[in-house]
Amino acid sequence: MHSDQGSQYTATRFRDLLARNGAVQSMSRRCNCYDNAHTESFWSRFKAELLDGGSFPGLTEARLEISYHIAYYKAERRHSALGYRAPNYFESQLKTTSQLCPA
Structure with missing residues (x-):
């Protein structure tokens, strides 16, 4: 699951949800909207x-x-x-x- 570094995507509850469902998270680099x-x-x-x-x-x-x-x-x-x-x-x-x- 790819996202930006918004607080909703870095929140512990969200990351735990991804982990429980076997999803791997990736994020754009800071200040790089083109990633x-x-x-x-x-x-x-x-x-x-x-x-x-x-x-x-x-x-x-x-x-x-x-x-x-x-x-x-x-x-x-x-x-x-x-x-x-x-x-x-x-x-x-x-x-x-x-x-x-x-x-």
């Missing part, structure tokens, strides 16, 4: 595209829809920051290019 920018962007789009203000009927449906959405997000959804290419395509193109260019 989590890519994740914040993903969750923002996730909520807007998948949930659209709604909710899931149950945990099984949530898991299924979330896994489908992440697969779509990585393999098909075009990202403006990647030159309107899907992340999987961008990464494979980057690997191919880097193999052709000796260090």
Whole structure:
């Protein structure tokens, strides 16, 4: 579970709750709001595209829809920051290019 260093996330009760549920906590560095920018962007789009203000009927449906959405997000959804290419395509193109260019 990644968060900023807000008091609600550093509170003992919250950290105990995470530990009881087997979650690992990470935090942004002090005074660095960009540590989590890519994740914040993903969750923002996730909520807007998948949930659209709604909710899931149950945990099984949530898991299924979330896994489908992440697969779509990585393999098909075009990202403006990647030159309107899907992340999987961008990464494979980057690997191919880097193999052709000796260090």
